[in-house]
Amino acid sequence: MEKLKIAGGYPLKGTVKIDGAKNSAVALIPATILADSNVTIEGLPDISDVRILKSLLEEIGGKVSFVAGEMKVDPSNMIAMPLPNGNVKKLRASYYLMGAMLGKFKNAVIGLPGGCHLGPRPIDQHIKGFEALGAEVTNEQGAIYLRAEELKGARIYLDVVSVGATINIMLAAVKAKGRTIIENAAKEPEIIDVATLLTNMGAKIKGAGTDVIRIDGVEELHGCRHTIIPDRIEAGTFMIMAAATGEGIVIDNVIPLHLESLTAKLREIGVPIDIGDDQIFVGKSDRLKAVDIKTLVYPGFPTDLQQPFTSLLTRAEGSAIVTDTIYSARFKHIDELRRMNANIKVEGRSAIINGPYKLQGARVKASDLRAGAALVIAGLMAEGITEVTGVEHIDRGYSHLVEKLNDLGATIWREELTKEELEQIKSS
Numbered sequence: 386m387e388k389l390k391i392a393g394g395y396p397l398k399g400t401v402k403i404d405g406a407k408n409s410a411v412a413l414i415p416a417t418i419l420a421d422s423n424v425t426i427e428g429l430p431d432i433s434d435v436r437i438l439k440s441l442l443e444e445i446g447g448k449v450s451f452v453a454g455e456m457k458v459d460p461s462n463m464i465a466m467p468l469p470n471g472n473v474k475k476l477r478a479s480y481y482l483m484g485a486m487l488g489k490f491k492n493a494v495i496g497l498p499g500g501c502h503l504g505p506r507p508i509d510q511h512i513k514g515f516e517a518l519g520a521e522v523t524n525e526q527g528a529i530y531l532r533a534e535e536l537k538g539a540r541i542y543l544d545v546v547s548v549g550a551t552i553n554i555m556l557a558a559v560k561a562k563g564r565t566i567i568e569n570a571a572k573e574p575e576i577i578d579v580a581t582l583l584t585n586m587g588a589k590i591k592g593a594g595t596d597v598i599r600i601d602g603v604e605e606l607h608g609c610r611h612t613i614i615p616d617r618i619e620a621g622t623f624m625i626m627a628a629a630t631g632e633g634i635v636i637d638n639v640i641p642l643h644l645e646s647l648t649a650k651l652r653e654i655g656v657p658i659d660i661g662d663d664q665i666f667v668g669k670s671d672r673l674k675a676v677d678i679k680t681l682v683y684p685g686f687p688t689d690l691q692q693p694f695t696s697l698l699t700r701a702e703g704s705a706i707v708t709d710t711i712y713s714a715r716f717k718h719i720d721e722l723r724r725m726n727a728n729i730k731v732e733g734r735s736a737i738i739n740g741p742y743k744l745q746g747a748r749v750k751a752s753d754l755r756a757g758a759a760l761v762i763a764g765l766m767a768e769g770i771t772e773v774t775g776v777e778h779i780d781r782g783y784s785h786l787v788e789k790l791n792d793l794g795a796t797i798w799r800e801e802l803t804k805e806e807l808e809q810i811k812s813s
């Protein structure tokens with residue numbers, strides 16, 4: 386196991402190219418199960434979530450290659466192999482195997498998913514959708530069993546706006562008989578990307594990206610080639626890094642529309658921003674003024690950028706309140722920022738930051754993916770050396786982070802954990 390070491394205080398400058406979106410990738414890959422011939426996806430990020438999903442497709446009989454961001458999937462020999470344990474526990478998005486395998490085989494056994502621990506993350510809306518389509522769903526010893534004689538289109542109202550439930554129901558419904566209508570659907574760009582792939586495979590989907598999605602089931606889905614959208618959360622993380630320690634950074638390969646809520650907040654805090662067609666320039670800012678943020682479903686401020694933004698706010702003058710309305714416990718990075726000299730209070734679902742603080746390098750632990758990003762940002766801003774453990778969380782969602790940051794002028798490297806550190810992690 387490794388840790389990251391960061392020597393703080395080096396200003397960042399240059400251009401960084403953003404990879405394909407993790408939260409699209411993890412749905413596009415399971416979606417290939419539904420096809421009857423080869424599907425190729427271009428521009429996938431080189432992250433552990435993608436590699437684990439590749440192994441899962443292989444476990445069920447898929448022939449899969451993944452070279453230079455391009456994944457080719459031959460689904461012709463796939464079977465409804467039960468996956469109650471193992472790799473499915475290593476990521477959140479293994480839940481998409483439920484919708485895809487139910488849609489294809491009318492039968493699936495998938496262990497309850499892993500992913501970041503951010504408070505309770507139920508999947509009741511996914512199950513409500515599968516049941517509405519005609520599946521019998523049971524939970525037996527931590528695995529979800531799904532069976533259906535036949536899937537039939539239905540009208541499904543989501544009680545909670547959920548990215549995962551919206552996509553999972555789409556996956557199960559594209560081959561169901563008749564029309565499915567998802568009401569109160571999530572509107573994230575990743576949902577449009579998955580709908581685009583499915584449409585290229587022959588599915589009939591209208592309304593993805595709005596809160597009502599209509600799906601008319603088809604008998605067969607065929608192979609195709611698809612290019613993934615850029616990762617708005619990776620892009621946002623680099624925009625926040627640029628605001629924190631940058632001297633002018635171009636964020637390349639982005640869809641600026643997907644980043645409007647962050648762009649608005651960065652401008653409000655005092656960061657100069659120029660928007661191009663597929664690039665965003667983030668300029669240097671000597672003084673930042675505190676702003677409040679509240680996470681919301683898309684197009685609101687994304688919860689996945691809440692933790693990185695909190696690190697940036699330690700540099701801002703004044704009092705800022707950060708409220709996460711999506712997850713009840715997405716503040717595990719705060720204790721670690723406190724070790725670095727930030728005096729942040731957490732009250733319920735809000736963190737209160739009275740900056741500015743001069744961060745000091747420290748040994749800190751990433752408890753989840755975006756906590757890791759937040760700590761890397763803090764390390765870049767801090768005086769001295771910061772050591773971040775829990776790198777496996779960061780590797781779930783950031784492709785070549787160390788290389789990209791070093792290219793921008795940061796001093797960051799990976800080191801093997803010492804025996805003592807390994808023992809400490811095991812005992813904690």
Ligand SMILES: CC(=O)N[C@H]1[C@@H](OP(=O)(O)OP(=O)(O)OC[C@H]2O[C@@H](n3ccc(=O)[nH]c3=O)[C@H](O)[C@@H]2O)O[C@H](CO)[C@@H](O)[C@@H]1O
Nearest residue numbers: 408478505506507508509510511545546547548549550711
């Ligand atoms: C792989 C992936 O795409 N992950 C993203 C996805 O997660 P994920 O799809 O898990 O998140 P959801 O949009 O489903 O969750 C939103 C909220 O709804 C609740 N909920 C969800 C489903 C359900 O059946 N019942 C229920 O109560 C959740 O606990 C949470 O409070 O969207 C989140 C919200 O933008 C992001 O933080 C994650 O990065």
Ligand SMILES: C=C(OP(=O)(O)O)C(=O)O
Nearest residue numbers: 477478500501689754755
């Ligand atoms: C919460 C996240 O991921 P996941 O849903 O895959 O755990 C994230 O990407 O910030």
